[in-house]
Amino acid sequence: RKEVEQDPGPFNVPEGATVAFNCTYSNSASQSFFWYRQDCRKEPKLLMSVYSSGNEDGRFTAQLNRASQYISLLIRDSKLSDSATYLCVVNQAGTALIFGKGTTLSVSS
Amino acid sequence: DAGVIQSPRHEVTEMGQEVTLRCKPISGHDYLFWYRQTMMRGLELLIYFNNNVPIDDSGMPEDRFSAKMPNASFSTLKIQPSEPRDSAVYFCASSFTRLATNYGYTFGSGTRLTVV
Numbered sequence A: 001r002k003e004v005e006q007d008p009g010p011f012n013v014p015e016g017a018t019v020a021f022n023c024t025y026s027n028s029a030s031q032s033f034f035w036y037r038q039d040c041r042k043e044p045k046l047l048m049s050v051y052s053s054g055n056e057d058g059r060f061t062a063q064l065n066r067a068s069q070y071i072s073l074l075i076r077d078s079k080l081s082d083s084a085t086y087l088c089v090v091n092q093a094g095t096a097l098i099f100g101k102g103t104t105l106s107v108s109s
Numbered sequence B: 001d002a003g004v005i006q007s008p009r010h011e012v013t014e015m016g017q018e019v020t021l022r023c024k025p026i027s028g029h030d031y032l033f034w035y036r037q038t039m040m041r042g043l044e045l046l047i048y049f050n051n052n053v054p055i056d057d058s059g060m061p062e063d064r065f066s067a068k069m070p071n072a073s074f075s076t077l078k079i080q081p082s083e084p085r086d087s088a089v090y091f092c093a094s095s096f097t098r099l100a101t102n103y104g105y106t107f108g109s110g111t112r113l114t115v116v
Helices: none
Strands: A004-006 A011-014 A019-025 A030-038 A045-050 A055-057 A060-065 A070-075 A084-092 A103-108 B005-007 B010-013 B019-024 B031-038 B042-050 B053-056 B065-071 B074-079 B088-095 B111-115
Touching (some): A030 A060, A045 A055, A045 A060, B010 B019, B019 B111, B031 B074, B042 B065
Parallel strands (some): A011 A103
Antiparallel strands (some): A019 A070, A030 A084, A055 A060, A084 A103, B019 B074
16 A cells, blocks of 8 residues: 555646545654645645644645545635646655655646 | 755766766755655655765665765765666755654755666
């Protein structure tokens, strides 16, 4: 079983749509959680950290369910510029960040 | 700060040749990480350093790969001899902490390696 699993997509949505991505992780000892964004042929960049109580940053909302070992990212009012690959990332004791393979989002006009 | 700087951006080499990738982390970051990204396997951790000391190299695929960090501002990843299956994008990242709580890691632009 992979340590971090994501649906690769692609998710094809129109501008203005709401889209949600999910991610599961295998190690219950994971301590910190993130969503990264990666544009085509670019480096991954931190989108937002994910906190146990859930957190929001503008149009983006992240949720964490430790009991189910599940992380989600909700994007409201999608923009063309949101088109990218979204990487679910976890960190557990004794290791560095572990990345999922990503979910590809394509927003069209 | 200029961010994490990697060189070269692109490298094309013949099978059997030695390849050296370079990374300059963000000043003040104590942790440096080398990752490799392929379509099949995604982003994989190869090795990471803390205060210039290698901490976990379990992700290094085989003895052909080696990494060094002679000082706080420079690291190299060497592949000798290179093989076509080493073709990938190699990213270097740095951070204040391993857990990266709140801040995550900052990645360089990557080196796109093609071994023919």
